[in-house]
Amino acid sequence: MAVKEEKKRRLTQLSDSKGLISALAFDQRGALKKMIQKYQTKEVSPLQITELKSLVSEELTGAVSAILLDPEYGLPAAKARAAAAGLLLAYEQTGYGDTVSRLPTCLSSWSVKRLKEAGAAAVKFLLYYDADGDTAVNQQKQAYIERIGAECQAEQLPFFLEILSYDEKISDKASPEFAKLKPQKVNGAMAVFSNQRFNVDILKVEVPLNMDYVEGFTSGRLVVYSRQEAVQAFRDQEAAASLPYIYLSAGVSARRFQETLIFAYESGAKFSGVLCGRASWGDVVPIYIESGKEAARQWLQSQGRKNIDTLNTVLQQTAIPWKEKWT
Numbered sequence: 047m048a049v050k051e052e053k054k055r056r057l058t059q060l061s062d063s064k065g066l067i068s069a070l071a072f073d074q075r076g077a078l079k080k081m082i083q084k085y086q087t088k089e090v091s092p093l094q095i096t097e098l099k100s101l102v103s104e105e106l107t108g109a110v111s112a113i114l115l116d117p118e119y120g121l122p123a124a125k126a127r128a129a130a131a132g133l134l135l136a137y138e139q140t141g142y143g144d145t146v147s148r149l150p151t152c153l154s155s156w157s158v159k160r161l162k163e164a165g166a167a168a169v170k171f172l173l174y175y176d177a178d179g180d181t182a183v184n185q186q187k188q189a190y191i192e193r194i195g196a197e198c199q200a201e202q203l204p205f206f207l208e209i210l211s212y213d214e215k216i217s218d219k220a221s222p223e224f225a226k227l228k229p230q231k232v233n234g235a236m237a238v239f240s241n242q243r244f245n246v247d248i249l250k251v252e253v254p255l256n257m258d259y260v261e262g263f264t265s266g267r268l269v270v271y272s273r274q275e276a277v278q279a280f281r282d283q284e285a286a287a288s289l290p291y292i293y294l295s296a297g298v299s300a301r302r303f304q305e306t307l308i309f310a311y312e313s314g315a316k317f318s319g320v321l322c323g324r325a326s327w328g329d330v331v332p333i334y335i336e337s338g339k340e341a342a343r344q345w346l347q348s349q350g351r352k353n354i355d356t357l358n359t360v361l362q363q364t365a366i367p368w369k370e371k372w373t
Contacts (some may be wrong), residue, residue, distance in 0.1 A: 047224075048080075049174055049199055053247060054200075054204060054369075054372070056167045056168060056204050057099075057168070057247065057248070057368065057372070059112075059132040059167045060112040060132035060134065060168060061111050061132075061367075061368065062111045062130060062269075062321075064132065064317075064362070064367060065182035065368060065369050066318060066319045066361055066362070066365045066366075066367060066368075067111060067248070067292050067318055067319030067321070067368060068110050068111045068113070068185065068319055068320065068357070068358055068361055069111060069112040069113060069114060069132075069292075069320065069321045070103075070110045070113045070114070070321075070322060070323070070327070070354070071114045071295075071321045071323035072099055072102055072103065072114065072120065072123065072323060072327065073114050073115055073120065073135075073136040073170070074140075074323065074324075075116055075118060075119060075140035076096070076141040076346050077140075078095055078098075078331075079095065081285070081328070082094060082098075082129045082286035082331060082333075082335060084233070085321070085331065085332045085335040085336055086335050086342060092119065093247065094335075096119050096120075096122055096123070097176045097339065098113065098330075098334055098342070099119055099120050099122070099123035100122045100123040100126045100333070101126075101334070101339065101342060101343060101346065102327050102346060102350070102365065103115070103120075103123035103127045103353070104126040105346035105350060106315070106326065106327065106346060106350055106351065106354055107127040107128040107131040108128040108130075108131070109354040109355060110131055110349075110354060110358075111130075111132060111319075112132035112134060112167075113127050113131055113132075113134070113166055114133065114134040114136065114170055115134070115135060116131065116136045116140075117135050117136070117153065117160075117161060117164055118140075118153070120135075120326045121164060124164075124227025126283065128171070132168075133165050133168075134167065134168045134170050134206060135161045135164060135165075135166040135168075135169060135170070136153075136170050136171070136337050137152055137153060137156065137158070137161060137169050137170065138150065138151065138153065138171050138172045138173075139151045139152065139153055146172035147180070147183045147210065147214075149183070149186060149187065149190075150171070150172075150173055150174075150187060150190045150191070152171075152274070157197065158194070158197035158201045158203060159197075159200075159201055160196055161203075161311040162201050162203055164212065164320060165179065166203065166246075167203070167204070168204040168206055169197075169198055169205055169206065169285040170206040170207075170250065170321075171191070171205070171206075171207055171208065172203040172208040172210065173187060173190075173191060173207060173208065173210070173239075174210050174212055175187060175209050175210070175212075175231075175238075176211070176213055176231065177230060177235045177238070178213070178227075178230065178231070179213075179214050187270065188238070190235045191239065191246070192243060192244055192245075195243075195244045195245030198245060198247075198339045199245050204247040204248065205244075205245055205247050205248075206246075206247065206248045206250050206269065207239055207244070207246045207248075207249055207250065208250040208251075208294065208321075209232075209235045209251055209252075210250070210252065211228060211232045211252060212231070213227055213231065214240065220256070222259060222270050223356055224256075225255065225258075225259045225271075226270055227272045227281075228252075228254065228255050228256055229254045229255055229279040230280065230282055232251060232253075232255075233254050233279070233282050233283050233286040234286070235251075236249055236283065236291065237286040237287075240286070240289045246289060247372065248288060248292060249290070249291040249292070250291070250294055251283075251287075251291050251293065252292075252294060253280075253283075253296075253306055253310060254279040254280060254282065255271055255276055256270070257276075257298075257302065257305075258368055260276045260309075261272055261276070263305070263309075265284075267298055276309070277314075278312070279290045279313075280309075280310050280313035280314060280315040280317075281313060282329070283315055284314055284315050284316055287371075288371070289371060289372070290318040290368035290371040291317055291318075292317055292318055292319040292368075293306075293310070293317055293320050293321075294320070294322070294323070295320065295322045295323055295324060295326070297324045297325070297328070299325060300325045300353045300356070302325075302359070303320075303322065303357070304356060304357060307320070307357075307360050307364050307365075308360060308363075308364060310364070311363070311364035313367075316366045316370075317364075317365055317366070318368035318370075318371070319361060319365050320357065320365075325353065325357075326350065326357065327346070327350055329345070329349065329350075330342050330345050330350060333345050341345050
């Protein structure tokens with residue numbers, strides 16, 4: 047019970063007054079390097095990554111309940127965050143998911159104890175998981191998550207498990223072929239890791255379908271899911287998750303992410319918040335590279351803050367407190 051109460055106390059530090067998780071995700075490393083590299087010819091420097099993370103943290107964390115950062119480049123940003131914003135730290139290596147099996151890999155010089163000592167109120171780990179994939183591979187992944195869950199139990203830190211679905215035989219996640227499989231991939235993985243043996247406290251997950259293929263959202267593209275099929279996918283997701291879950295933005299636009307949250311709510315999904323990344327801050331990258339730090343700051347103070355405020359308004363209307371599912 048002492049572990050449970052301490053985890054609950056720390057989850058409260060990451061939540062707003064209503065018990066919703068309105069968190070900013072900026073733990074990108076390899077992906078961020080690629081984003082920056084698109085706008086310059088010189089090699090991306092660690093200073094650029096660190097400075098941009100700190101800038102975003104300084105300007106946007108006053109409007110969120112928490113921020114997710116990485117311990118490799120994000121610790122200065124952790125110090126720059128607003129006093130009321132809680133801190134999650136990522137535990138996985140960047141880029142480990144480039145192989146077919148995508149076996150999980152922790153940061154080699156970090157542990158849950160060290161993340162806690164660095165100020166983390168919770169630990170996040172990203173797992174690539176194919177619910178229909180090779181059984182031996184999935185057993186390895188499940189055992190790995192059991193170890194991380196045990197570490198978090200020992201340190202009394204909440205464990206946020208981020209699950210990214212994929213298919214071992216389909217490389218293009220944006221394709222209609224993968225879209226047809228996505229509901230089972232996402233919801234199947236959530237059902238697996240809701241089991242208490244993993245000691246996961248919050249699931250950070252994708253919406254269970256690609257909204258670009260949903261009737262009424264396609265903008266002239268191929269329709270893969272009827273509106274009713276899309277509603278059912280969210281209902282199935284709710285049924286699959288016995289733990290509180292929050293949504294990741296998966297790089298979509300701010301407007302599309304907000305529309306998706308409303309659709310999820312109307313379909314019966316009882317999510318407890320978001321860990322939103324590029325949908326909130328992504329457009330600042332070219333401004334930072336091409337126009338400099340102060341121009342980036344101005345964008346964050348205006349459009350970046352607007353993105354956060356609009357998302358928070360949607361959350362207040364759609365999300366439920368994590369305590370309602372957390373037992």
